Amino acid sequence: xxxxxxxxxxxxxxxxFMLGLNEKKLADASSxxxxxxxxxxxxxRGPEGNPNVILTDFQVCDNLVYQTSTIAGQAVxxxxxxxxxxxxxGDLAVGIxxxxxxxxxxxxxxxxxxxxxxxxxxxxxxxxxxRGMVTNRISSxxxxxxxxxxxxxxxxxxxxxxxxxxxxxxxxxxxxxxxLAGGGLLVLIGLALLAKRFxxx
Numbered sequence: 001x002x003x004x005x006x007x008x009x010x011x012x013x014x015x016x017f018m019l020g021l022n023e024k025k026l027a028d029a030s031s032x033x034x035x036x037x038x039x040x041x042x043x044x045r046g047p048e049g050n051p052n053v054i055l056t057d058f059q060v061c062d063n064l065v066y067q068t069s070t071i072a073g074q075a076v077x078x079x080x081x082x083x084x085x086x087x088x089x090g091d092l093a094v095g096i097x098x099x100x101x102x103x104x105x106x107x108x109x110x111x112x113x114x115x116x117x118x119x120x121x122x123x124x125x126x127x128x129x130x131r132g133m134v135t136n137r138i139s140s141x142x143x144x145x146x147x148x149x150x151x152x153x154x155x156x157x158x159x160x161x162x163x164x165x166x167x168x169x170x171x172x173x174x175x176x177x178x179x180l181a182g183g184g185l186l187v188l189i190g191l192a193l194l195a196k197r198f199x200x201x
Contacts, residue, residue: 006193013186020179022138023171026051030170034131040088043107047136047162052170055130060110060121061085061103063152065145078116083145084125085109085153086164106156109149111135112166125166133168 030052039058042049066082085106110132115124141149146158 006190008190009186009193010190013183013188013190015183016179016186017183020176020183023179024176025137026133026135027170027173027176029137030133034169036129038088039086039108042134043088043162046160047134049134051134051137053132053134053164055132055164056128057089058086058108058130059089059091060126061087061106061153063149064121065148065152066115080113082112082115082121083109083141083149084112084121085149085156103153104155106153107160108162108164109141110164110166114167130164130166131169132164132166133170135163135165135168139163139165 029050031050034052034054035050036054036056037045038056042053042055061084064082064084066079068079069077085103086108087103087106091103091105110125110130112125115121141158141161141163149156149158
């Protein structure tokens with residue numbers, strides 16, 4: 001029983017601590033105020049520059065991937081997450097679900113948790129200035145997301161694709177400290193419970 005009890009704080013402690021480290025990595029690389037930059041310049045610069053950006057001069061592509069709850073294999077309810085490829089403005093003849101032919105060279109994807117359905121794609125993502133953070137330092141697409149995106153964009157190269165988390169901002173030092181301290185404390189509690197279990201055996 002003690003071993004099982006120890007696993008919960010250990011697992012959650014590691015998760016919180018890693019979350020804190022990731023947030024610190026992004027915050028340390030970020031400017032205090034977001035940098036306004038065009039998608040073309042951001043692509044030319046790559047993922048290693050300032051991740052805290054206001055993105056301009058881009059177009060939203062039509063083929064997107066979204067995540068929602070499923071019942072008996074059928075999607076139900078609002079979207080929980082969406083991945084939307086984007087290209088520099090002028091590279092796409094038609095955009096935002098206008099049935100345009102997919103561009104051959106997609107090098108950036110917007111990730112969002114703030115779009116609930118297809119009607120909100122244009123209103124929330126097809127804007128002139130999009131606040132977000134480039135998160136390639138700490139995250140990547142999983143195999144299922146890649147698989148679905150590959151169907152709509154056969155030539156996409158995920159190794160050089162920017163991931164822009166829409167609406168995200170650098171975490172405050174207080175929030176980072178909370179993740180790190182809380183995670184460390186939970187790990188210590190888990191280790192203490194494990195030590196007690198072995199001492200009693």
